[in-house]
Amino acid sequence: MFSAESLGSLLLALATGFPDRAKNMVQTSDELTEEERGLLWAPLACTDDPAKQARGLGDAIRKGGTNDFSANECYRAAFYLGHGVDELRDDPLFGYFSSHRAGRVLDKWVHYFPIYSRHLAPYRGRPIRVLEIGTYRGGSLDMWRWYFGPQVTLVGIDIDEDAKAAADPRHVVEIGDQTDADFLRRVAEEHGPFDVIIDDGGHGMQQQIVTAETLFPLLADGGVFLVEDCHTSYWDSYEGGRNRPGTFMEWAKQRLDDVNGFHQPGPVDPVWTGQLDGLHCYDSVVVLDKKTRFAPFAEQVGHAEFLTYPRAAAGMFSELLATRDAARAERDRLRRTLEEKEGARDEELRLLRAELASLRPKNAQLDSRLTQLKDELDNARISLRRVRRNQATGRWLRRSGDL
Ligand SMILES: C[S@@+](CC[C@H](N)C(=O)[O-])C[C@H]1O[C@@H](n2cnc3c(N)ncnc32)[C@H](O)[C@@H]1O
Incomplete structure (x- = not known):
């Protein structure tokens, strides 16, 4: 398969209006097997739209089972060559992200921005408490402070001591392990109750499950709990796999049943039925809404x-x-x-x-x-x-x- 450098040149050729150069690379490259050449040729030959070609290349690379980085680069090019930016033009967080290319490192999947906006917009400009797990170099803390406004109380958690030093000194960063339930409870007691919790930590199965089970019950009523990078539930390297027991997504599927707990025999779970108002599953993101629910009942009008x-x-x-x-x-x-x-x-x-x-x-x-x-x-x-x-x-x- 193409090296990162060759793939970069091919995508640049498409982006700058030289599709023939791209085709020529595919036809003549000695980095490709005949099977790979066939796979990559098809999307270049079937359309003249560079965004569609880049997207098709990404799909072909995925199909060929090569590394995720190459597919990621094709999809990234497809987004910018097509209508991706237009679609997110009004999204404030995407705007912030795009205009802070030289700030602190900020590591996001771009499709998360509209998800954030959908679920976090109601909290903007209010005196709320926000906890982010996994602060890395503090770029996301900067973004959350900008997004939620000056009244926000922002707290971060990271296992890495350097995360504290890297973050803007205005942010509180507590150092500890998100699988340590006592540590999480202490942070919630000291700085909570939180209205918004964003788990962007280690993304391991136990890390996500322990964090959700410990902190969701301590979230403020009316709050939201957002778990990022849930695709690890499908990655071998994280002990993931479709329907594999013990993954975070299997845990989330149980919560789907809990949301409907009132319609099953037996007592309802006070937290996962009584207070889990909604469960939203997106590509790689799970959002849990907390709200003490009234028991559901049927009513009829319109006769x-x-x-x-x-x-x-x-x-x-x-x-x-x-x-x-x-x-x-x-x-x-x-x-x-x-x-x-x-x-x-x-x-x-x-x-x-x-x-x-x-x-x-x-x-x-x-x-x-x-x-x-x-x-x-x-x-x-x-x-x-x-x-x-x-x-x-x-x-x-x-x-x-x-x-
Ligand atoms: C993906 S990065 C966070 C990126 C950051 N939120 C951003 O948007 O730029 C993940 C962070 O989680 C931290 N982390 C990994 N395992 C952890 C654990 N068990 N407990 C707490 N933090 C952890 C890492 O040190 C790293 O800084």
């Missing part, structure tokens, strides 16, 4: 009856409402009466208790007087019996004397 709503039905409906309101009023009246009666009963009980308490000493006095009177009565009975006995004895003596 034709609405237009010809019969008066009788309307009257009956009002009647039903009036009956309901009357029943509610009666219920409230009875409740109040009951409360009043309970209040009166409690008061009466309280007074009786007080009276009872006040009668207790008098009762004790009467008890002791009763005991005293009982004693006196007993004594009187004894005296009476004695008197009667004496009288009887007197009567007997008198009768004996008579005798």
Whole structure:
């Protein structure tokens, strides 16, 4: 296959209006096998549009299974030779990117810009907190500060100590590993809650999964979590592969099921169903919207009856409402009466208790007087019996004397 240098010359020939030179290179180059020559010839021969030719070359290189860099360069040329710039002309981040070619290193896939704009525009110009994981030389931090405006609190994380020194001193850069959940929690506690989190770190499977699982629950309600370079889920070098267990994209597919958790039996997951409001999958980017959701329910409007709503039905409906309101009023009246009666009963009980308490000493006095009177009565009975006995004895003596 063409070396990087030869491919560069070929693309330059297309870009500067010399398609025959490009064709000649393909026909005569000894860097190409006959099969590769055939593959590259086809897109040059089937159109005169240099953008389409460059795009076709990229596709052919991919088909031939050669390195990604060559295809990338063809697609890049196709973008600039075609309508790519026109399409992104109004995108503020693409504008920033294109006009900062000599600033700090800023490493982006160009198709990310409209994705950022779609999901991050609502946060611009507001006093929000933004966390970027993977700051590299600080170019993206500069871009985020410009994009979100002067009220933003911007925090970066990187595993590389040099990232701190490379960044503009206005940015906070915490040094640590994004697979260290305790470190992530500490950063969120110290600088959060974040409204926007952008994961552009190591792009390894565990790095992306641990970061999402740790930081999404700590994201502010109404916030957004964006994971970049998810194409690593399909790259061998990152232990990726289509449908390969353990990749970030397999993890994201589970979240798709979670978003629909209300429609499956069993309890709903409080985070991944209760707070994951939306999941957006783009080429290489996954966006998670956080919003505490109300439980979904179906509602119906638009019946034709609405237009010809019969008066009788309307009257009956009002009647039903009036009956309901009357029943509610009666219920409230009875409740109040009951409360009043309970209040009166409690008061009466309280007074009786007080009276009872006040009668207790008098009762004790009467008890002791009763005991005293009982004693006196007993004594009187004894005296009476004695008197009667004496009288009887007197009567007997008198009768004996008579005798
Ligand atoms: C692709 S670069 C970031 C590019 C930058 N955001 C930009 O747009 O210019 C990835 C960064 O992630 C950092 N990184 C790699 N593994 C990491 C990890 N486990 N934890 C935190 N940062 C990590 C690297 O040191 C590197 O600076």
